[in-house]
Structure formats: C-alpha cells, structure tokens
Amino acid sequence: MSTKQLFHTHTLANGLTILGEEMDSVSSAAFSILLPMGAANDPEGKEGSANVLSDLYNKGAGDWDSKELSQECESIGLQRNHGAGGEVSVFSGVLLSENLIKALELYAIILLKPRFPGEELDSVKQLALQDLKALEDRPSSKVMNELSSRFYPKPFGRSLLGTKDGIESLTIDELRTHYQKNLLPAGTILSVAGKFDWDTVVACVERNFGTLEGDFSKMSVGALPGKNQSFHLEKDTSQLQIALAYPSVSIDHPSYYTARVAVGVLSGGMSGRLFIEVREKRGLVYSVSASHSASRDRAAIFASAGTTPENGEETLQVMIEQLQGLENGVTEEELNRAKADIKSRLIMQSELSSVRCSALVNDWWNLSRLRPLEEIQTGIDSVTAQDIVEYAKQYPVEGATLVTLGSKKLELTL
Numbered sequence: 360m361s362t363k364q365l366f367h368t369h370t371l372a373n374g375l376t377i378l379g380e381e382m383d384s385v386s387s388a389a390f391s392i393l394l395p396m397g398a399a400n401d402p403e404g405k406e407g408s409a410n411v412l413s414d415l416y417n418k419g420a421g422d423w424d425s426k427e428l429s430q431e432c433e434s435i436g437l438q439r440n441h442g443a444g445g446e447v448s449v450f451s452g453v454l455l456s457e458n459l460i461k462a463l464e465l466y467a468i469i470l471l472k473p474r475f476p477g478e479e480l481d482s483v484k485q486l487a488l489q490d491l492k493a494l495e496d497r498p499s500s501k502v503m504n505e506l507s508s509r510f511y512p513k514p515f516g517r518s519l520l521g522t523k524d525g526i527e528s529l530t531i532d533e534l535r536t537h538y539q540k541n542l543l544p545a546g547t548i549l550s551v552a553g554k555f556d557w558d559t560v561v562a563c564v565e566r567n568f569g570t571l572e573g574d575f576s577k578m579s580v581g582a583l584p585g586k587n588q589s590f591h592l593e594k595d596t597s598q599l600q601i602a603l604a605y606p607s608v609s610i611d612h613p614s615y616y617t618a619r620v621a622v623g624v625l626s627g628g629m630s631g632r633l634f635i636e637v638r639e640k641r642g643l644v645y646s647v648s649a650s651h652s653a654s655r656d657r658a659a660i661f662a663s664a665g666t667t668p669e670n671g672e673e674t675l676q677v678m679i680e681q682l683q684g685l686e687n688g689v690t691e692e693e694l695n696r697a698k699a700d701i702k703s704r705l706i707m708q709s710e711l712s713s714v715r716c717s718a719l720v721n722d723w724w725n726l727s728r729l730r731p732l733e734e735i736q737t738g739i740d741s742v743t744a745q746d747i748v749e750y751a752k753q754y755p756v757e758g759a760t761l762v763t764l765g766s767k768k769l770e771l772t773l
Contacts, residue, residue: 364731367557373571374545377564378719378729380552382712388456388553389712392466393720395546395575396538397446398517404528407487407521408537409443411529412475414483416441416450419474428469435461443519446578447724453713456554460563463549467567475538477531484526491520499646499665502592502600502764509590510604510659510760512581544568546575550719553712580656589761591768599671599765602663603678605756607651609658610725616738617750622651622660623697624689624747625681630696632681637664643674649682655725668767675761675769685751689744698739705735 367379401408418425432439432452439452450470452462494501508516549568551560583606608614625632626649629639637647647664662682666674708714709732722729761771 364733366729366731368729369561371544371565371569373569373573374575375547375549375564375568375571376723377561378548378550378723379555379557379560380550380715380719380729381555381557382553382715384710385553385712386456387453387712388459388551388555389451389453389716390459390463390466390552391449391451391548391550391716391720392470393548393724394448394450394470394541395446395543395577396448396541397444398519398521399446399514399578400541401514401517401521401525402533402537404525405533405537406517406525408525408529408534409448410519410521411480411483411487411526412534412538413441413443413448414486415475415479415534416469416473418476418479418483421468421472424474425479431465435465437462437465445515445517445519449717449720451713451716453553459551459553459555460559463560463563464567470542471568471571473538475531475535480529480531480534484529487521487526488523491523491526494520498594498596498598498600498764499663502602502762503661503663505590505592505764506602506604506661506760506762509588509762510584511657512583515578515580515657542571543573543575544571545573546577547571548720548723550716550723552716552719577655583657583659584758584760587757587759587761587771587773589769589771590763592762592764593768594764594766596765597667599666599668599763599767600663601666601671601675601678601769602661602762602764603675603759603771604659604661605754605759607653607658607660607754608750609656610653611655612658614746614750614753615653616735617742617746618651618653618658618660618754619701620694620697620739620742621685621689621747621750622649623701624685624693625649625662627697627700632684632693633662633678636681637674637677641673641677643670643677647674647678668765671763671765671767671769675771679756679773682756683751685747686755687748689747691744694742694744694747698742701739702736705732
C-alpha cells in the first residue's frame with residue numbers, strides 16, 4: 360500500500376474524461392467505459408430500457424452480426440462484461456496489455472455503431488422478463504429490491520431490472536432514441552488500469568470518440584424519507600425476510616470512513632455484532648448482515664435478516680438494538696478487527712487491474728477526483744472509537760424504512 364500510484368487524467372474537447380492508473384506488477388490491462396444511462400434515466404412507463412439496451416449491444420455492431428462480434432472479442436482474448444446500474448451503464452473488459460488498443464477500438468464500434476436489430480428485441484425482452492420473474496424465487500433479493508424503491512426518492516429507487524409493463528411496452532425505435540439521447544460525451548468516463556502507454560491510449564480515444572457531441576448534467580437527488588415507515592409483501596412461505604434502511608453519510612462526507620468502520624463492527628463476518636447477537640447467542644436467523652451504501656448526494660445503512668415468522672419480532676428488535684448500540688461505544692478489539700478486515704479486502708482487490716479500473720470511474724463519477732489507496736487507508740486508520748459514537752448519535756436509526764416479505768407483517772417502532 361505504500362507504493363506510489365501513478366494516475367493520469369485527460370479530458371477531451373467534447374467533455375469525455377479519460378482516466379488511467381499504471382500497475383507495473385501486472386501484464387494485463389483493463390478498461391471501463393461509463394455512460395450516464397441507468398435505470399433512473401428510463402422514460403416514465405418504459406422502466407427497463409437501460410437493462411434491455413445493455414443486452415442489445417451484444418447483437419451486432421458495425422459490419423458484424425452477433426456471432427461475428429463475439430469472434431472479434433475472442434480473437435484478442437477479451438473477457439468482457441457490461442450492465443446497467445442506477446444512474447449509469449458500464450462496459451468493461453480485461454485482456455493482455457498488448458491488445459488494449461484493439462479492444463478500445465472495438466468498443467468504439469460497439470458503442471457508436473450498435474445494430475440494435477429489431478428482430479432480436481423480442482428474445483431480449485423475454486430474457487429480461489425471465490430475470491424479473493426469477494426475482495420471485497429469490498426472496499432475499501426481492502425484499503432488498505423493494506426496500507431500495509421505497510427508501511430512495513424517485514427515480515433513484517427504481518429496480519435495475521425494470522418492470523413487466525415497462526419491458527413489454529418497449530419498441531426498437533424507442534430504445535434507439537433513448538440510446539442516442541443518453542450517449543453524451545460530457546458525462547462519459549473511460550478508464551484504463553494495468554500496463555499501458557498513456558499517450559497511445561489518449562490518442563486512440565481521441566481518434567475514436569472525439570467526434571461525439573452532447574451536453575450533460577447529473578440528476579439531482581430528492582430528499583430521503585423524513586419519518587419511519589413500514590411496508591409488507593405478503594407471501595405464503597415458511598421464511599420471513601426483514602430489510603431495513605436509514606440515512607447515513609455520502610462518499611464525500613468527512614465521516615464517510617467512520618461510517619464504513621462502524622458497519623464493519625456490526626457486520627464484519629462471524630465476529631460482527633449482528634452475527635453474534637442475532638444468530639450465535641439467540642439462534643434467531645439463518646442470515647443477518649449490514650452494509651453501507653454511499654454515492655454522491657445520498658447514502659444509507661442497509662440491514663437485513665432471514666428468519667421465521669415466529670422469530671420475526673424478536674429478530675427485528677435485536678437488530679435495531681445492535682444498530683442503536685453503536686452510540687454506547689465500541690471496544691478497541693472491535694475497532695481494530697473492523698479496520699483490519701476492510702483494509703485486507705482493499706489490499707487484495709488493489710492487485711487486480713479490473714478492480715482498480717472500476718474504482719477509477721466510480722471515484723470520478725461520485726467525487727470528480729481520484730483517491731489514492733493510501734488516502735483510503737489513512738481514512739480508515741484515523742477512525743477512533745469516539746468517532747463512531749459521535750457518528751451514531753448524529754445519524755441515529757431515524758427516518759428508517761422497513762420492508763418485510765413473508766406471511767407475517769412487522770411494524771417499525773423506534
């Protein structure tokens with residue numbers, strides 16, 4: 360972690376931002392291309408547009424049909440991935456560094472000259488509908504999906520999968536129009552990490568993406584719920600899913616690292632307070648966890664558990680007691696364990712060019728700057744037990760949203 364990181368940044372005349380991090384220890388190169396087009400941008404009544412579009416990119420580009428496009432990717436050893444998120448769609452890949460420029464040129468064709476064949480739309484829509492239906496068989500995922508939609512202000516709480524009505528109503532012309540509207544260079548971020556020549560990368564991106572035009576401004580985020588609220592999804596099942604969210608600090612807040620360490624105390628594996636108190640001591644659940652979700656302008660602590668209807672009320676009560684209990688202090692042992700866990704995962708992930716590439720675009724999207732690993736480590740190390748107490752008092756379990764799924768409804772009483 361003490362190794363000096365070599366960052367590069369460059370913005371083209373059209374507003375597209377290029378980011379780079381050189382990693383001398385690897386022979387691979389990774390890239391990520393972020394487009395400002397996610398579920399929150401889907402037109403009203405057309406929820407699922409970004410998700411369907413992310414699959415249509417596979418159906419051919421330029422002179423290639425879908426099979427030929429796959430062969431082009433395979434010919435340079437490109438392992439690729441793509442998907443639509445809440446506000447953005449991200450296209451990424453990793454391969455030997457010697458083929459990075461070929462990959463960027465290939466993705467210029469994929470993104471700027473997609474075929475979006477109308478005859479393929481029905482099959483893509485059917486796959487999207489199957490994914491939506493499959494959510495019903497994953498109750499823990501479904502309850503978290505519902506929690507996000509209830510907790511975050513519209514349109515930020517939309518499901519990444521879309522809705523049945525929205526997907527079924529999509530036409531190829533509407534999707535092409537939506538794509539053209541959101542392919543905005545001023546909001547596009549392209550990052551590379553690993554082994555590469557920076558000047559060659561910049562020249563390639565300028566040559567292939569420099570003619571794009573279009574202005575962009577990030578969507579404003581509305582207010583989170585100001586009061587506690589409870590919702591229930593009735594389902595005849597022997598299990599009860601409990602999901603809770605309440606406001607926290609965003610990624611640019613001075614207490615961001617404090618919040619991360621605090622959640623580490625709660626949910627850092629089998630030594631976390633939630634696991635010990637809810638599962639080990641009382642045997643109330645088969646799963647319990649908490650996480651800190653933070654991006655620009657909005658953040659929350661999410662906590663969830665899977666239990667039985669009979670244990671539901673006690674499970675929720677003990678979960679809330681542990682969340683609120685941070686105000687009473689943490690031990691040095693808990694603090695050091697949480698820090699060590701976070702830093703060890705950070706160090707291991709920092710060795711992968713694909714992970715670093717993703718971190719670059721996320722930092723730029725949320726912070727408009729790049730964070731060295733040393734800065735993150737220092738932020739974690741600097742958190743004290745008293746910091747967590749003060750954070751917990753300033754951001755208590757208030758304005759919370761509870762969603763339950765199963766045969767028994769629970770009410771949030773704080």
